[in-house]
Structure formats: C-alpha cells, structure tokens
Amino acid sequence: MSTTTEAPAGHDVIRHIEDGVARITLNRPDAGNAMTSAMRDQIGAWVQDASADLNVRVVIITGAGEKAFCTGADLRGGRAAPHARPEGAPDAVVGDGARTIRNGWQRLVASILDCEKPVIAGVNGTAAGGGMHLALACDLVVAAEEAKFIEIFVRRGIAPDGGGAWLLARLVGIQKAKELFFFGDDVPAAEAYRLGLVNRVVPRAELEDTLQQLATRLAHGPTKAIGTAKWLTNRALDVDRATAFQDEAMAQELVTHTLDSKEGFASFLERRPSAFKGW
Secondary structure (H helix, E strand, C coil): CEEEEECCCCCCEEEEEECCEEEEEECCHHHCCCECHHHHHHHHHHHHHHCCCCCCCEEEEEECCCCEEECCECCCCCCCCCCCCCCCCCCCCCCHHHHHHHHCHHHHHHHHHHCCCCEEEEECCEEECHHHHHHHCCCEEEEECCCEEECHHHHHCCCCCCCHHHHHHHHHCHHHHHHHHHHCCEEEHHHHHHHCCCCEEECHHHHHHHHHHHHHHHHCCCHHHHHHHHHHHHHHCCCCHHHHHHHHHHHHHHHCCCHHHHHHHHHHHCCCCCCCCCC
16 A cells, blocks of 8 residues: 655655655755755654654655755745744844754754654765755665765855754764865765765666665564664764663663564574564
8 A cells, every 4th residue: 555645835845655665755856856944844744753654664765856866955945934023123033043943954854863763865966965964864875876965055154054063973073074064075976985974876777776675675674673773873972881781771671572573583483584564
C-alpha cells in the first residue's frame, strides 16, 4: 500500500510512502530546489511524524532534477506576516532574528537528528548553505558524482546557521570546518567522500537504485534497534563516558524487550532469516 501527500501550497515538496519508505522530494528544480518557509516547515513536520508512523521505517530526502539537491533558503520567497505591534514599536526588535533561526532551519535539522527512524539524503546535485546542512543532518548521505557541497554563507557575508558549525565540526574536525566556512569553496562529491561528509558517491544513473537498496535494507531491519543506535551515536560526542555507558546500558535493556529483538534471537536459534516488523 502506498500514499502520496503534497504540500498544501502546490507541489513544491512531495511525500510518497511505500513499503516502509517515506520519500520526500524537494520539487523546485528551476529554483535550485531552494526552500521556502512553507516547504521547510512541511518537511520538518513529515520527518517528525515519521517517528510515530508505523508505516514508515526509513526516510529519504532528495531533490528533483539534476542540478540541485537544495541551494538553501529561498531568499526571494518572502517572510510570514509579522504579529501586530503596539503603536510606535519598531519593525524589528532584539530577539526576532534569533527566533527566526531557531524556529526555522534549526528546527528542521533537529527534526532529522531526533527522528527515531534512519534518514538518508540523496544528493543529486548542489547542496549549498542550509541545503548542505540538510544533507549533513541525515544519517546516511549518498551523492551523485556531479554533486557538490558549498558552505555558501561567507559569500553572502553572513554566519553559518542551520546547525552547520555543530554538524561540520563533528564530521571533519574543527580546523577543516573553519576552512570550509571561511572560504566557501565548492567541495566536489569525491572530495566530500574523502573528508567523510558522504557515505557513498555513485554515478548519477545509479543514485536512485542505490537509495532504494539502502532504504529497503533499513526498512526490513529492526527499526527500534536502528533508532536506538542512532540516538546513542548522536549523543556520543556530547556526553562523558559514564553517561554514555549508562545510556547504552538502559537503551540495550529497553530494546531487548521489543518484538524484533525476540525475533532476532529466535531466528538465530532456528537458523533462519529474521523477519523484523519494526516494533
């Protein structure tokens, strides 16, 4: 059984669910798949919903077309109407900008990091600015050979956002992260692979098959065990050893009470393939 859901405002972003895989496609190829605020919020809501949806066991995020995965925020898309202000109040006050960042791209990135299901980025083209951080927030990143990654913020005279410093420093180390932020140079897919930004680089013609193969394997895996491994790994660099060990012990105890865990042990003893259900 499959379902297709489109964002309320046209077809700028599409979700299709089939065989445990929720595919989210940014569908503005003529605009470099730049993301409007409505698209951003819709994707975040879908990813958040995936945690509780038993029909979803893995999420794919990709872009339509061949040129761009996501080139960041749509700077021409306008902003939501502001709240009514008292007479004499300025158009903007201290806190407005930071709140916009927190409730916007940071919330989207957090939804991916916190999703209880694995999320795969299929980087079909350029991933720039927030689009690069959208990809890096995913658990696995598969890039077409023609793809490139750009920390484009310095070209616009602004600081990186969307969790970029937190993500990039953990992936490539502090010194390399600074270099990428300071210069904003294009990073071709092959170099991104060497740096550890992506898991696989494939010919463009093989991107969809590779995404589907990975998603199918994950969709047939023990979903709770995979989600727990994701949570433990994401926390590993932020807590001390004692906390990490305590997290691990408690997580293992919880997971061993899932039906998939029981199936895993039963299939081992019976010498047959496991048939995991996702709960």
